[in-house]
Amino acid sequence: MDARTSTTAEAAQSREAIISVHDIVVGFGDRVILNHLDLDVYRGEILGFVGTSGGGKSVLTRTILGLVPKQSGTVEVFGQNLDDLSERERSALERRWGVLFQQGALFSSLTVKQNIQFPLRENLHLSQRLLDEIAYTKIEMVGLKYDVAEKLPSELSGGMIKRAALARSLALDPEILFLDEPTSGLDPIGAGEFDELIRTLQQTLGLTVFMVTHDLDSLHTVCDRIAALADGKVIAQGTIEDMMAQQHPWLRAYFHGTRARAVQSARR
Numbered sequence: 494m495d496a497r498t499s500t501t502a503e504a505a506q507s508r509e510a511i512i513s514v515h516d517i518v519v520g521f522g523d524r525v526i527l528n529h530l531d532l533d534v535y536r537g538e539i540l541g542f543v544g545t546s547g548g549g550k551s552v553l554t555r556t557i558l559g560l561v562p563k564q565s566g567t568v569e570v571f572g573q574n575l576d577d578l579s580e581r582e583r584s585a586l587e588r589r590w591g592v593l594f595q596q597g598a599l600f601s602s603l604t605v606k607q608n609i610q611f612p613l614r615e616n617l618h619l620s621q622r623l624l625d626e627i628a629y630t631k632i633e634m635v636g637l638k639y640d641v642a643e644k645l646p647s648e649l650s651g652g653m654i655k656r657a658a659l660a661r662s663l664a665l666d667p668e669i670l671f672l673d674e675p676t677s678g679l680d681p682i683g684a685g686e687f688d689e690l691i692r693t694l695q696q697t698l699g700l701t702v703f704m705v706t707h708d709l710d711s712l713h714t715v716c717d718r719i720a721a722l723a724d725g726k727v728i729a730q731g732t733i734e735d736m737m738a739q740q741h742p743w744l745r746a747y748f749h750g751t752r753a754r755a756v757q758s759a760r761r
């Protein structure tokens with residue numbers, strides 16, 4: 494264990510787990526996808542979640558969010574076991590997280606402003622003036638110009654859609670942000686700018702970020718810690734250096750393959 498690894502491990506131990514997944518089993522029919530999986534996400538970190546394609550990264554995200562039923566195990570968020578919450582407590586807790594799904598998932602018939610205001614209208618009773626003020630603040634926060642407010646998603650580029658969807662996920666000032674492959678479909682420059690935006694928002698808003706990603710650049714530049722999923726379990730977690738030192742065949746292929754070498758040489 495090198496100095497940085499041991500410091501990271503000590504820091505992790507002393508930190509508060511804001512999401513704690515314990516002994517989770519999830520399957521469909523007789524196919525087990527998550528097999529007694531454990532994972533902690535610490536307050537204030539950006540955790541990159543990687544793994545084999547079709548391995549269950551989105552399923553874990555959806556299980557934490559309560560969108561996929563689990564067969565056993567517990568999910569605690571902010572120290573609360575999600576199975577123990579009443580409907581009211583559950584909605585209150587859900588307001589404390591924001592989600593950016595892979596496809597952006599904006600409502601196509603609503604303008605960007607209306608999309609951002611959607612969760613606000615569902616959860617709060619605010620005047621139109623305040624709703625507009627909040628929408629414009631979020632638009633600015635994600636680096637878009639005010640004139641996108643009145644545009645429909647079909648009038649935006651892929652990168653702008655991602656930013657608009659991010660603005661909507663920030664509408665209720667969440668403490669946790671779930672991102673499912675946020676840079677997929679963006680060109681390398683757009684992806685780099687989006688990573689930078691995530692880092693800036695995480696720092697200025699004090700967010701905890703759970704990010705499913707395949708993007709090696711993102712893992713190098715924005716993730717504080719990485720957890721890797723294979724065979725239904727988290728097989729390794731730690732810094733990028735910890736990951737690169739792992740001997741598991743999938744981790745070696747992923748972190749030392751041709752694409753990984755290209756990313757590393759571009760960063761030198």
Ligand SMILES: Nc1ncnc2c1ncn2[C@@H]1O[C@H](COP(=O)(O)OP(=O)(O)OP(=O)(O)O)[C@@H](O)[C@H]1O
Pocket residue numbers: 521526544545546547548549550551552553
């Ligand atoms: N609702 C569902 N019903 C049946 N099978 C499902 C369902 N949701 C996901 N699966 C299956 O679970 C497996 C894991 O899917 P998941 O989308 O979590 O993979 P992933 O790790 O996110 O993959 P990728 O990196 O390719 O996006 C896949 O085989 C998928 O087909």
